[in-house]
Amino acid sequence: MSNLYGGFGTGGPGAVRGGPQGQGDIHETVGAYALGILDDAEATAFEAHLATCDWCAQQLDDLAGMEPMLAALADMPGSQGTPAIGESLSAKPSPRLVERLVDEVSERRAQKRRRSFYLVAAAAALIIGGPVAVMAVNGGDDTDTGHTVAAVSPAKAAFQSMTDKVSATDPTTGVSATIAMQAKDWGTSGAIEVKGVKGPLKCSWVAVGKNGERETLASWSVPKWGYGIPDGKTEESKNPLYVSGAAAFTPNQIDHFELMTFDGKKLVEVKA
Ligand SMILES: [Zn+2]
Incomplete structure (x- = not known):
């Protein structure tokens, strides 16, 4: 645990926020960049870094497609204090990164609490049970609920919503x-x-x-x-x-x- 969450100097949950980046933690910006929430100067600085950093390029790849899920997560009541979210996402980019993303998104969207239940449920189901569990959230709108256990990906849920x-x-x-x-x-x-x-x-x-x-x-x-x-x-x-x-x-x-x-x-x- 402690080696996952500590020990990277300035990389606490506040590091990406707002102000100018410290030199040491520009890698951390990849999440905010993936979410498109950097200002122009920050994004330009990060792109310059991205061109030379394989690690960030890989993270960006891994994060592609996670935005709606992360956004939904950030709006889940109590997500801030729920260690299970960070842990259950451990197969994704890295628990620490995801935790930071969730913090980041929830902060930026603190004023907007009306996220669709659909996305939240899809995200939760993905995290808890993998694709098969997602079936339950699909309120029978336009997916045939026949004998096939249809996996509804977060991307499809986002598309439909x-x-x-x-x-x-x-x-x-x-x-x-x-x-x-x-x-x-x-x-x-x-x-x-x-x-x-x-x-x-x-x-x-x-x-x-x-x-x-x-x-x-x-x-x-x-x-x-x-x-x-x-x-x-x-x-x-x-x-x-x-x-x-x-x-x-x-x-x-x-x-x-x-x-x-x-x-x-x-x-x-x-x-x-
Ligand atoms: Zn980097």
Whole structure:
């Protein structure tokens, strides 16, 4: 315990907050960066660091998609004082990092207590019981509650809970994407549903601003059997993929989204 939570000098739960970074703990900023809650100067400083730091790049990878869950966690009553949350997340990036993130998010959102029950329940179920337990939170809205024990990922739950959606299909690649967005104090929380994509490939979900800037919301791999393939041989292959992400852009600063392969091919473009 003590070696996990102590011993890193200035890295207490206050280190990321507000003011200028100490030199020693810029690695700690990765969580706040992933959540898009840094101010411009902080984000720029961190990006400069990120370019040279494999550890932070790895953390950022691991954190991709956790934003809605962390946000929900931070709003759970009593989350601050519940050691079980930090412990049960230990398989994720690192208990210490997650604890700090939860603190960070709950502080930044202390005034906003109306998080949907849906997300909170999905997050709690993910942490406590893994995907299978999540079934219970899906109030029978649009998921068939038949014999299949359908795992509802946090990304899918986030996607379903957001009402602002845009979508497009690329006639050449056959890839289609629907993107759900929600404005946040810190930017945009989003989730993407991808269909008709076969791998193996790696791709990134990028928001392109009206100012031309590009922000990656998430990256992932597509296995050879793909996602959202109507005549797929397995359920995995038939089901769409859901991934959540976050951007510092506000929704109205985004011109469009691109789904790009790592080697630069555009799979689909979606007007925001
Ligand atoms: Zn670093």
